[in-house]
Amino acid sequence: MRPFRNRLTFIMMTLIGLSMLGAGFTMASMFKQSHIAIQEENMVREINLIQATLDFPSLSGEQKIQYYTEKSRQLEELADARVTFISKDGTVIGDSESNPESMDNHAYREEMVQAQEEGIGSTIRYSSTLGQDMLYVALPVKQGDYDGYIRLSMSLKAVDQGVWQGWLVMGGGLVILFIIAALVSYKVAANLTSPLEKITRVARQITRQDYDARVPIHRKDEIGQLAHAINGMADSLQTQLQTIRDNEDLLQSVLNNMTGGIVMLSHDGNIVLVNRAAEGMLGVKADYVTGKSYRELRQHYELTKLMEEGLEHRNNFREERSLYFPVESIVRLDGVSMVQDDGSYRGMLFLLQDVTDIRRLERMRSEFVANVSHELKTPLAAVKGFAETLLGGGVKDEKTSRSFLQIIYDESERLNRLIRDILELSKIESKRIAMEFSPIHLSTFFESLVEFMRPEAEKKKISLSLHVPEELFMEGDEDKLRQIFTNLLSNAINYTQEGGRVQLMARDMHPNEQGDTVEFIVKDSGLGIPKKDLPRIFERFYRVDKARSRSSGGTGLGLSIVKHLVDLHHGSIKVESELGLGSSFVIEMPLLQEND
Structure with a gap:
């Protein structure tokens, strides 16, 4: 029973002390409130005096901030209070103790809201900077071009000192009981408020998305259970957040690697999402257009017209349109109306597919x-x-x-x-042709080919010459190479006038990134090819001189076959020509073929 008695005695003594302390607090509170009320009235008079005596010139920008900051510092020395000038929207344009540009917006401070609603706003807040309570009083001021608020703030330290003096007047018994109560309160605060402060601190860290924060309390009472619940909540939030982040990363990866473009518009026409493929198709940057109206895509008039119709009618559609920026292309546009399960309209999703090649x-x-x-x-x-x-x-x-x-x-x-x-x-x-690569002695190969073509050249008295190094070898498909150069030599002979010349040359090129290459040149002194026809010379059925090609028995497919066979040898072909001077077909192929 002794422990229970001790606890009961302790509680009774505490209750007695707290009762007397409560009486003292009541008196101190009345004293303090009266002093605060007087202080508020004085601060209101000082604000009115500032309003009546201060010049409010028409300024803007940095000049405005400098002016009111300087005035606020001068007024602080006179009024012995912190002076703050605040614009109508809550922006601080002058303060006697801080840089206005680094201060938060004050539109929703308690004294500001009260001043806007009631004409005078006042509140008491603890200043962590000064370590004491501060009284804030704000009045709306409209003087000249100035339309905003003037706020004064003063320390309640003097009021607290007066309250403390009142405490000293109380009797010795009250002081003794207050000391006992203070010791008891301190002990209770140490046992209760300290863990609660830790829990509060961790809760605030969690609200700031610091999900690694945990409460370091291991108790079995209700506070310990609360700490355990807070830690469990943090674990759950951390797991869910990681899942959300993983899903977002996966979704972003899918969007970025899609070959089709995606543009998502909200119900009010603002661009919500643009993936990487759509950036390339439309020639825009997602960071620039996201959050803006779809009309920012003004260079794509037909596209924006379709988006406008989709938002207006809210129906699905499929259309094809030509885009001319950044490159000319044909795009198939699928518009999908986004409607949630509850029937609410979220906007439109547009899928863009480049069908130019198709x-x-x-x-x-x-x-x-x-x-x-x-x-x-x-x-x-x-x-x-x-x-x-x-x-x-x-x-x-x-x-x-x-x-x-x-x-x-x-x-x-x-x-x-x-x-x-x-x-x-x-x-x-259709890639149904098999390539059989083998070493080829080019000098022997071309000598047999030239001998085969020589009778055709002699009919037109054309000089057919060969310049191939004796030591030159390469790896290739001999039948396909024969088809390539038979076509080129036949064309050169057919389009060269009588008495002209046709040359076939080969040489080993310097090594490059892909390895050694060999260059072949089939050169004639014929009619030449107009510049406008050069880009299309390897197209199927394309003829520069249609009448001459038909009379010579050409099908219009020879050079197209040559181009494909060169590609199968992992080579390249180009043509250089001038009208009346002849043409040169230049082929580059690797000396060694890589296995596909």
């Missing part, structure tokens, strides 16, 4: 079909016409009949070459 391939396919049809139609018409003439018995002369038959034969050969080239090109483009 449309180009479709156009090339259509052109290819049209060209093939045209190329087949001409020889077929000739064969059919001459055959019908012969079958109808309209030609009696044997010489004429033979010439007709020769035409039929030539056109059928042309058809055969055309079909062969089409099949060859189809196999090459």
Whole structure:
């Protein structure tokens, strides 16, 4: 029972002391409140006096801040109070003790809100800087161009000193009981407030997103349970935050690595999201346009028009539009209305897909079909016409009949070459052609090739020369190389006038990043190629001189086949030409082929 008695005695003595202390606090509070009220009235009079005597010139920017900061410091010496000038929106434009530009917005300070609503605002706050309570009084002031507030703040230290003097007047018994109560309060505060302060400090750290903070308390009472609950909450928040961050990183990675563009608009038309692919398609930066209206994409008029219609009608759609910035392209735009489960409208999601290559391939396919049809139609018409003439018995002369038959034969050969080239090109483009690389002695290879082509050159009295180092070897597909240079030499002979010259040269190039390369040049002194035709010279069925190409039996596919075969050798081909001076086809290939 002794411990219980001791505790009961302690509680009773504490209650007695606290009762008397409460009486003292009541008196001190009344004394303090009266002094504070008087101080507030004095500060209001001082603000009114400042308003009546101070000049409020029309200033702006840095001059305005400098002026009111200087005035606030002068007034502090006169009024023995901190003076602050605050604009209507809460921005501090002058303060006697701090730099206004580093101070927070004061629009929602208690005294400011009260001054706006009631005409006079006052509050008491503890200043951690000065370590004491401060009285703040603010009044709205509209004088000349100045429309804002003037606030005075004074320390309550003098009031506290008066309260303390009142305490000294009290009797010795009250002092003794107050000391006992203070000791008891200190002991209780040490046992209660210290852990609570730790818990509060950790809770504030958690609100500032410091989820590593923990309460270092290991007690079994209610405070210990509270500390344990706070730590558990922090663990849960940390786990959930990490999950959210991981999901955000995954989502951001998906968005950044999508080949299609994504633009998300809020319900009011502001850009919420732009991924990396959309940045490239639209020529914009996400950091610049995010948060702004979709009308910032003004360089894409048709696109913004579709976005406007999507936001207005809130329906899904699919359209294709041409963009001309940063490069000309064709984009398929899918608009998706974002509606939540509760029916609320969030905005529009636009998916952008660059279909330029698809449309180009479709156009090339259509052109290819049209060209093939045209190329087949001409020889077929000739064969059919001459055959019908012969079958109808309209030609009696044997010489004429033979010439007709020769035409039929030539056109059928042309058809055969055309079909062969089409099949060859189809196999090459579909990667169905096998490459058989082997070492090739280039001097021997080209000597046999030139000898094969020489009769054709001699018919036109064209000089056909070869310049290939004896020691030069390379790795390649001999049949494909023969096809490449047969096409190039045949073209050079066909488009060179009688008495001209055609040269074939090869040389070992200096090593580069890809290894040693060999350069081939097929040069003629022929008609040359106009500059406007050079970019398209390797397209299928493209002819510079259509009439001459047809008369020579060309199909228009030779150079396209050459380009693809060079690519299969991991090489490159280019053409240099001047009208009337001839053309040079330059091919670079690696000496050694890497295994794919």
